Structure formats: C-alpha cells, structure tokens
Amino acid sequence: MLYSATELLNKHPHIELVTFDFFDTLITRTVSQPTHVFAEVEHQLVSSFGERWKGFSYKRVRAEQRARAVAAQDDSYRDVTFDEILNVLSTDMDLSVAEIELAAQHEMATEIALVKAVPFGRDVLDEVQRRGMAVMIVSDNYMPARHLVNMAHAAGLTNIEVSHVMVSCEHGGMKHNGRLWREVLEYSGVPAKKILHIGDDRNADVEQPSRLGIATYRDPRMRASHRFPENTHPSVLPLSRLEAWLRDDMYASEWETSRALGAGPIALLVASQIADVCDVIGERDVRGVYFAARDGWLAHQVWDNTLSASISIPAHYLAFSRSIFGRASIAEVNDHVLDRFVGQNEQLTPRQLGNRFGCELDAPDGVDVVLQADQLRELLVVNERVVVEASRALRGRVIGYLRSIGITSPGHHVVVDLGWTGATLADLSDIVREASNGEATVEGRFLGLYWDATPHRTRLAMRGYAVDDLDATENNLRLLGVIRFFETLMTAPHGSVTDFADADGNFTPLFARSDIETAQYSAVIGMVGEAAIESASAIVRGDHPASVTLDELTREVAWATMMQVGQTPRKDEVAFMSRLRHVASVDHQDDGIPLIARAPRSSSTLPYSRTQVLFRDLMNQYWPQGTIRAWEREKKTSVLADNIMRYWPIMKHRWIEVDE
Amino acid sequence: MVSENSVAIVMRTYERPIMLARALASVCQQTYKNWTLTVVNNGGDPSRVDDVVNIARLGWPQAVIDVVHLRDRVGMEEASNVALSQSHTDFFAIHDDDDSWKPTFLEKTVRAMQEQPDAVAVVCGVTRIHELARGKTLRPQRAEAFYLDSHHLTFDGMIGNNTFPPIAALFRRSLLDNIGMFDASLPVLGDWEFNLRALTQGQFFYLPERLANYHTRTPDSDVVAENSITVGQDRHRVVKERLIERWHSERTPDGRNKGEVARTAYEMFEKYESERVARRLQPAESFVMRQKRRIVYAAQHPRVGMRAVVRRVRQQVRK
Numbered sequence: 001m002l003y004s005a006t007e008l009l010n011k012h013p014h015i016e017l018v019t020f021d022f023f024d025t026l027i028t029r030t031v032s033q034p035t036h037v038f039a040e041v042e043h044q045l046v047s048s049f050g051e052r053w054k055g056f057s058y059k060r061v062r063a064e065q066r067a068r069a070v071a072a073q074d075d076s077y078r079d080v081t082f083d084e085i086l087n088v089l090s091t092d093m094d095l096s097v098a099e100i101e102l103a104a105q106h107e108m109a110t111e112i113a114l115v116k117a118v119p120f121g122r123d124v125l126d127e128v129q130r131r132g133m134a135v136m137i138v139s140d141n142y143m144p145a146r147h148l149v150n151m152a153h154a155a156g157l158t159n160i161e162v163s164h165v166m167v168s169c170e171h172g173g174m175k176h177n178g179r180l181w182r183e184v185l186e187y188s189g190v191p192a193k194k195i196l197h198i199g200d201d202r203n204a205d206v207e208q209p210s211r212l213g214i215a216t217y218r219d220p221r222m223r224a225s226h227r228f229p230e231n232t233h234p235s236v237l238p239l240s241r242l243e244a245w246l247r248d249d250m251y252a253s254e255w256e257t258s259r260a261l262g263a264g265p266i267a268l269l270v271a272s273q274i275a276d277v278c279d280v281i282g283e284r285d286v287r288g289v290y291f292a293a294r295d296g297w298l299a300h301q302v303w304d305n306t307l308s309a310s311i312s313i314p315a316h317y318l319a320f321s322r323s324i325f326g327r328a329s330i331a332e333v334n335d336h337v338l339d340r341f342v343g344q345n346e347q348l349t350p351r352q353l354g355n356r357f358g359c360e361l362d363a364p365d366g367v368d369v370v371l372q373a374d375q376l377r378e379l380l381v382v383n384e385r386v387v388v389e390a391s392r393a394l395r396g397r398v399i400g401y402l403r404s405i406g407i408t409s410p411g412h413h414v415v416v417d418l419g420w421t422g423a424t425l426a427d428l429s430d431i432v433r434e435a436s437n438g439e440a441t442v443e444g445r446f447l448g449l450y451w452d453a454t455p456h457r458t459r460l461a462m463r464g465y466a467v468d469d470l471d472a473t474e475n476n477l478r479l480l481g482v483i484r485f486f487e488t489l490m491t492a493p494h495g496s497v498t499d500f501a502d503a504d505g506n507f508t509p510l511f512a513r514s515d516i517e518t519a520q521y522s523a524v525i526g527m528v529g530e531a532a533i534e535s536a537s538a539i540v541r542g543d544h545p546a547s548v549t550l551d552e553l554t555r556e557v558a559w560a561t562m563m564q565v566g567q568t569p570r571k572d573e574v575a576f577m578s579r580l581r582h583v584a585s586v587d588h589q590d591d592g593i594p595l596i597a598r599a600p601r602s603s604s605t606l607p608y609s610r611t612q613v614l615f616r617d618l619m620n621q622y623w624p625q626g627t628i629r630a631w632e633r634e635k636k637t638s639v640l641a642d643n644i645m646r647y648w649p650i651m652k653h654r655w656i657e658v659d660e
Numbered sequence: 661m662v663s664e665n666s667v668a669i670v671m672r673t674y675e676r677p678i679m680l681a682r683a684l685a686s687v688c689q690q691t692y693k694n695w696t697l698t699v700v701n702n703g704g705d706p707s708r709v710d711d712v713v714n715i716a717r718l719g720w721p722q723a724v725i726d727v728v729h730l731r732d733r734v735g736m737e738e739a740s741n742v743a744l745s746q747s748h749t750d751f752f753a754i755h756d757d758d759d760s761w762k763p764t765f766l767e768k769t770v771r772a773m774q775e776q777p778d779a780v781a782v783v784c785g786v787t788r789i790h791e792l793a794r795g796k797t798l799r800p801q802r803a804e805a806f807y808l809d810s811h812h813l814t815f816d817g818m819i820g821n822n823t824f825p826p827i828a829a830l831f832r833r834s835l836l837d838n839i840g841m842f843d844a845s846l847p848v849l850g851d852w853e854f855n856l857r858a859l860t861q862g863q864f865f866y867l868p869e870r871l872a873n874y875h876t877r878t879p880d881s882d883v884v885a886e887n888s889i890t891v892g893q894d895r896h897r898v899v900k901e902r903l904i905e906r907w908h909s910e911r912t913p914d915g916r917n918k919g920e921v922a923r924t925a926y927e928m929f930e931k932y933e934s935e936r937v938a939r940r941l942q943p944a945e946s947f948v949m950r951q952k953r954r955i956v957y958a959a960q961h962p963r964v965g966m967r968a969v970v971r972r973v974r975q976q977v978r979k
Contacts, residue, residue: 284721455796457681461719473800
C-alpha cells in the first residue's frame with residue numbers, strides 16, 4: 001500500500017531520523033533506467049569527438065561489473081569508487097588520461113543534466129524538514145557524496161548537504177550486505193527503532209535495515225520502467241525517454257501495461273513506419289501510399305491524424321490478406337494448394353473448407369460431416385473445377401478492389417506492412433503489374449524482414465526498416481522470435497480479409513469474424529492501439545511530452561525498440577501478453593495459440609534432443625523470448641530457461657552487439 | 661564525369677537470380693553513395709537478369725546500375741575485366757553475386773583509403789555465413805568469424821594461400837594501370853594472383869571490423885547454388901600448381917624465387933591444415949575419463965576442488 005508523505009510520517013510518530021535511498025527514491029532521471037545515462041554520454045561523446053567513443057555505454061556498464069569483481073577479491077563488503085571503474089574502462093577502451101577525464105566529466109555533467117526529483121521522495125523530505133526531524137541519505141553508489149549533493153541540488157532538493165550523505169564507496173560497506181547500515185547507526189547515534197528508511201530495493205532498503213530493527217517503507221514505482229541493464233546504446237534513448245515519461249505520467253495512478261506498451265514501444269514503431277514513408281516520398285515521385293491490413297491500421301490512423309492534410313499524396317488502407325492472394329491465384333489444385341489450404345492435422349466440414357475458397361464443394365456424405373485432413377485434400381482434388389472457377393472469380397473481385405483504391409493507376413505505389421518475408425506483397429505486385437499492363441509498380445516498406453524474404457526480392461522492390469534479410473543471422477533469428485508479439489499488438493479492430501463484394505457492392509472488403517480476436521481486441525489490444533495512435537501522432541506532429549521526434553527515428557532506433565520490448569520484456573509485459581493468443585490459420589476461424597508456451601513436465605531434466613524440438617516449437621508457434629522470460633522467473637522452469645539460453649545464446653537478455 | 665572517391669563495383673553473375681537480388685540489395689543499401697555498379701551477366705538468360713536488376717532499380721531509383729550481357733560464358737576474371745576496363749573511378753571492388761556487405765562497407769573502406777594514401781587496398785574483417793540453398797530458399801545455418809589479420813595481407817602471409825575472399829576488399833583503380841588486369845587465363849584463384857601482384861605496388865590495409873559477409877553453401881544445398889571454392893577444390897589445387905610453376909621464373913619484391921617461396925609456404929599451409937583437420941577429428945574425451953581427470957585434479961589441488969564444490973552447491977541453492 002502506498003502512503004502520502006504525511007500519512008507515512010504519522011504512522012511512525014516515534015521516529016527521530018528519516019533515511020532515504022538516493023537513486024529512484026529521492027531523484028530519478030529523464031531516461032527509463034540508470035544505465036541509459038551512459039547511452040546519453042556515448043551519444044554526446046560520439047557527436048563531439050567521433051567514432052572512437054562508439055560502444056562506450058556498454059563498456060561502461062561492463063567496467064563497473066569488472067571493477068566490482070576485482071574489488072571483491074580483497075574485500076567482498078566494500079563498494080567500488082568511480083576512479084576504480086574509470087581505471088578498468090581506460091584499459092578496456094584503451095583511453096588516455098585526458099580521455100578518461102573527458103569521459104568522467106561528461107558522465108557527471110550528464111547525470112546532473114538528466115536528474116529530476118521523485119515526487120514522493122521530495123514530499124517526504126519536505127515534510128521531514130518541516131517537522132524538524134533529522135535526514136540522512138544512504139546510498140549504494142560509486143560516486144562521492146559531493147556529486148550526489150550536486151545532483152540533489154540540480155533536482156531542486158536544495159537543503160541536502162554533504163554531511164547528510166553516506167555513500168557506500170566512502171564507508172567500506174554497502175546497504176546490500178548490511179555493513180553500511182551498521183555504519184549509519186554508529187555515525188548517526190540514533191537507535192535503530194527511531195529510524196525510518198525509505199527506499200526502492202527489497203534487499204538493500206527493506207530486508208537489511210529491518211534485520212537491525214530499522215523501520216522501512218518501500219516505494220518501487222520508479223523501477224517500473226527498468227529493463228535489462230546491459231542493453232544500453234544511444235539507439236535505445238528515444239524509447240527510454242518515452243518509458244521514463246510513461247513512468248512519471250502513471251506515477252500517481254495504477255501502472256497500466258496496455259498503455260505502457262501502446263504509448264511506448266508500439267507508438268515508436270508506428271511512428272517509424274511513418275518516418276519510413278516520409279523517407280521514400282522524399283526520395284522520389286510516389287503516386288499513392290497504402291497501409292496494408294491489418295498491421296498497417298495503426299499507422300494509417302496516425303497518418304490520417306497528422307500528415308494527410310499537409311501531404312497531397314493519397315493514402316489508403318489496403319485490405320488484403322495472405323490467404324486471399326493465394327486463393328485468387330489458383331490455376332490448378334496441386335500439392336502446394338493442398339498444403340497451403342489444409343493444415344497437417346486439420347479437421348473441417350466440407351462447408352467450412354468450401355468457405356475458404358468462396359465456393360460450395362460437392363461432398364458425397366454431406367457438407368456438414370467433419371472430415372480428416374487426407375479426406376479434405378481428396379475432396380479438393382475432386383472439386384478442382386469448382387475451386388479454380390471460384391479462384392478466377394475472386395481474382396476479378398480483387399482486381400476490382402485494387403482499381404477502386406487506385407493502386408493500379410500508372411506510377412509508383414508504396415505499401416507499408418509490418419513484415420516479414422514480403423511474400424504477400426510480392427503476390428500483390430504481380431497482380432498490380434498484370435492489371436496495369438506494367439504501368440503501376442509496387443514497393444514494399446516493412447518494419448522487419450528475415451531471410452525468407454530474399455527469394456521475393458526477385459519480384460518486389462522492398463526494404464526492411466529496422467532489420468532485413470541482409471542483417472546478421474543472429475538478428476534475423478531474434479526477429480523471428482518476436483514476430484507473433486508484434487502481429488498480436490499491431491493490428492486492426494477487424495478480422496482478416498476473406499473476400500470482396502462484387503461490382504454491385506463496390507468491391508467492399510469482407511472481413512472474417514474471429515471470436516477470440518474480437519474478444520482480445522475489445523478487452524486489451526484496443527487499449528494498446530488507442531494509446532499507440534495518440535502517442536505516435538504526437539511524435540509525428542513534434543509535440544510529444546517526452547520530446548521524441550520523427551527525425552530521431554532511425555533504423556537503429558526502430559530495431560532497438562523492437563528488441564527492448566520483444567527480447568527483454570518486463571515482468572508486467574510478460575504477464576500481460578500471457579493472456580493473449582495469436583490466430584494465424586488460413587481463415588482465422590480457430591482459437592489460436594497462446595503467445596507464452598506452457599513448460600513441459602519435468603522441464604529441468606529435459607535432454608538436449610528434446611530441448612531442440614521444444615525450441616523449434618517455440619520459434620514456430622509462440623513468442624520464445626517472452627516464454628523464456630516467464631520460465632526464468634519460475635523456480636520449476638528456470639533450469640529449462642537457462643539451458644535454452646545456453647544452447648541458443650541469441651535468446652539471452654543482451655541483444656546489443658559489441659566487439660569486446 | 662567521374663567524381664572524387666568514386667567506386668566501381670563489379671558483380672559477375674550466372675543464373676542465380678535470388679542471390680543476385682540479394683547482392684544488388686547489399687550494394688544499393690550502402691550508406692556511401694558515390695558508386696556505379698556493373699552487373700556482368702556471364703552468359704546467362706538476359707531477361708532474368710534484367711528483371712531482377714529492374715526490381716532493384718525500382719527500390720533504389722538513384723542507384724547507377726549498368727548491365728553487360730556476355731553472349732557466351734567466359735572465365736570469372738575475364739568477366740571482371742570486361743567491366744573494369746570500362747571504369748574510370750578512384751577505387752574498385754569485386755562483389756560476387758552470392759556475397760554481401762554490411763551497409764557501411766563502402767563508407768568505412770573508402771574513408772580508410774583516404775586516411776592511408778600508401779595503401780593499394782583496404783581489406784576488412786569477414787563473417788563467413790554457411791547457408792542452405794534449396795529450391796527458392798536461402799537460409800543461413802550458422803555464421804562464424806573468418807580468420808584474418810594484418811599478417812595475412814602481406815606478401816609472405818599471402819604467398820602460400822589465398823587469405824581472403826574478394827568481397828572483403830576495396831582496391832585503388834590505379835593498380836590496373838600499373839600491374840594490369842586480372843589474369844583471364846585463370847579459371848579460379850585469379851584474385852589471389854592479382855593480390856600478389858598488387859602487393860608489389862603498396863600495402864593492403866587491414867580494417868578489423870567485420871563489414872563483409874562471405875556466403876558459402878552447406879554440402880546438402882542444391883548444386884546450382886554452390887560456389888567455386890567449396891566445390892572446385894581439385895581445380896584450385898591444379899591451378900595453384902600451375903601458378904607456382906609459373907612463378908619459378910619470377911622474383912619476390914625482396915629478390916627471392918617467387919615459385920620456391922610459394923611452394924614452401926603452400927606446403928606449410930597444407931601441413932597446418934591437415935593437422936587442424938586431424939585435431940578436429942580426434943574423438944572427444946569420454947564422460948568417465950573427464951570425471952576421472954577432474955577428481956584427480958581436485959585431489960591434487962584441494963582448495964580449488966573445495967571452491968568448485970561450494971560453487972556448485974551455491975548454484976543449486978539459488979536454483
């Protein structure tokens with residue numbers, strides 16, 4: 001339960017001394033987690049002094065870890081100093097004395113530039129000082145007390161003095177191992193039962209002081225935006241600023257994961273889709289822009305909200321689906337068609353199967369008898385003529401629809417889609433070329449592409465904004481892992497396109513109705529979408545409260561955003577996504593597959609061969625990174641998660657690539 | 661009109677449209693834009709090449725891509741020479757149709773050329789990608805660092821064996837005026853022979869960053885996709901022998917017999933390679949032997965053994 005400053009102090013009437021943790025209790029930063037301060041430092045150093053400083057932020061994190069390891073060899077209780085960290089860093093980066101001094105100055109200046117007070121901490125501090133009680137800051141940190149005081153002053157906490165600060169690097173012990181708490185008792189001379197400590201860390205700020213009889217209060221709200229610390233690089237900064245803004249914006253209310261996901265990473269990716277379109281229309285003449293169903297729905301809304309008035313190029317929502325182009329291109333019922341339209345172990349009635357092709361199949365035992373996959377395939381072969389005719393008719397309606405939205409008009413047309421292989425857009429490109437006698441051309445702009453996109457490069461001009469098939473194999477695999485995550489969240493309020501009305505109905509798209517998708521959308525995904533549209537629109541307009549602008553959204557930023565949330569989701573995000581299912585069958589009529597897989601029984605003793613099969617299933621059907629993070633947190637399944645990360649290191653938390 | 665620091669890129673291709681499409685994307689995505697690409701269709705179906713090139717032009721309208729269709733298939737080096745003889749740029753690169761660059765390859769190698777006026781070539785670090793080519797799919801199976809260092813780019817480091825694939829290098833165009841073109845009579849290893857001649861004009865500068873991807877097909881790939889090195893190992897050996905014979909009448913830059921130096925270096929390389937293969941083929945130590953060795957070691961070093969036990973117990977407790 002969270003209290004106000006007055007309530008908290010009133011609950012502890014006998015307290016004489018109030019001690020505060022410093023970082024994330026009294027002060028925070030305008031980035032989402034402490035290690036992103038180093039990303040900001042790297043950004044400044046690279047901008048001012050060149051590529052020599054590339055990789056600084058990650059190496060700075062590693063230098064701190066190494067310095068701690070070295071210090072622990074002599075005395076495992078003491079904390080390291082800033083100088084010790086800089087020494088390790090100078091070796092790792094081969095820095096001169098002047099360069100080390102430069103880095104140190106930039107780091108301290110950046111800490112001060114990004115600092116801001118935590119509202120609750122500031123309120124308690126004010127109330128404590130108003131009541132005339134004693135104050136002390138107790139921090140596990142490598143910076144000297146003087147620097148912490150400077151930070152406090154920069155955050156507006158001007159009554160803090162050096163004599164108020166006990167920092168671990170100056171006192172030979174840390175809060176985490178309890179030694180600093182003994183120092184606090186000795187230094188302050190106040191008995192433990194007359195001290196109240198306020199902090200955010202369960203061990204350092206609650207368990208350790210409680211052992212000595214100190215009353216404690218934990219407020220972890222500033223930690224809500226933290227992710228894996230080693231993923232720090234200038235490319236994470238736009239998302240980091242967005243997540244810090246969300247953390248502060250939801251400070252006084254309940255944390256809403258749907259809003260955090262929508263207004264944070266999803267908004268940034270939607271804005272990246274818009275940035276990509278702006279790039280292409282800046283490069284060449286474009287006849288029309290199309291946001292492909294359903295992945296482009298959010299981007300289309302944002303475009304309509306922001307740029308449609310100022311950019312004269314017409315923009316449309318393009319309703320199509322993988323299955324509809326497949327169905328509209330059947331010249332014969334061959335193995336490819338059979339495999340594509342009848343799942344390996346699928347059971348359907350002839351009526352349901354006929355619906356997939358938009359025709360009625362002639363079935364000797366009736367159209368409502370459930371048949372096995374083999375029988376369904378035989379039925380299709382027998383009904384080949386009906387199926388091919390239905391396909392031809394559908395193709396006519398597809399072309400009618402494409403003409404109605406102008407994509408067959410002479411000129412160059414840009415289609416925006418999420419990804420991942422470009423197969424569907426390559427099919428679209430073929431149809432457009434045929435319908436326009438080669439006068440209309442299509443270019444696919446995707447957020448991400450992986451290696452199966454390569455063959456389609458012979459049919460479609462395409463680019464992957466965040467990542468593509470030419471990127472490192474590891475990144476292609478990481479992308480494969482997060483596909484279902486993004487498809488589930490970046491979607492439209494309607495089902496998949498199954499058909500188009502005929503000419504009398506103006507070739508209007510007809511959508512499938514999937515109960516599971518409708519329920520998910522109204523319960524949670526709609527909220528993610530709304531938050532994303534609002535936040536992305538602000539980014540595109542240039543008036544986002546987090547000061548994130550369209551100009552910053554580079555390829556690296558988009559990739560970092562995908563990885564921060566897709567590869568290293570927070571606990572609340574995994575819990576949120578575990579409620580969702582991904583529906584991917586041809587007609588979107590099934591219940592889908594949950595994004596987070598259930599661990600097998602006896603998971604800790606699973607042999608390598610079975611782990612391999614399991615990993616393949618995770619990659620093909622689930623959100624593997626989210627699943628592994630969920631398993632990692634459970635005692636029963638943590639060994640399995642560890643094993644998977646050991647066998648397939650790309651599943652580990654660290655996604656940034658740094659030459660060490 | 662040729663602008664300063666311009667690059668001519670030569671891409672030879674023969675009936676591999678999917679790889680060609682990827683290679684074109686690799687060039688077109690370069691952050692450095694001052695280049696012209698010549699695709700040399702080495703006797704393949706012209707319309708397939710034109711279709712793929714037209715798709716690439718559609719995606720990158722600013723890209724300057726010329727296509728030369730050779731009616732009959734010729735050797736790789738002759739195909740390169742056709743394109744290079746028409747170039748008037750400061751630098752040139754050979755981009756095989758199955759390889760790829762990172763987007764900053766040209767930006768960084770051109771910058772290195774500017775910073776290293778004595779260098780006749782810049783060679784970057786390479787990632788080798790083993791990929792499975794089946795039907796229309798091209799799927800990477802694993803990636804590994806291709807072993808290369810600055811010694812491998814010296815005359816002595818290179819005389820025994822070709823040490824880097826063409827995709828890793830950017831050359832000064834002036835080399836062609838000084839040492840001539842690629843040796844069109846060589847069916848393979850023309851790049852090696854050229855590199856050794858180029859080294860007489862200046863050094864090869866090594867840029868360790870891995871900016872080039874050298875793609876090779878796994879043994880279970882379709883035959884049409886295979887590359888000249890993994891398939892034609894016998895042919896490489898024959899050509900190598902032929903070159904060493906030829907070099908017996910030539911001198912190294914420091915006056916030694918080039919053929920003899922090459923022979924010695926080649927034999928050393930072969931010996932090293934066979935030892936490496938033998939090491940790889942050695943059976944792994946059995947589980948029992950491994951445990952036995954660990955117990956003996958722990959008995960000889962009780963403090964280390966005790967620490968290992970404590971560590972293991974801690975790990976279990978944590979889990």
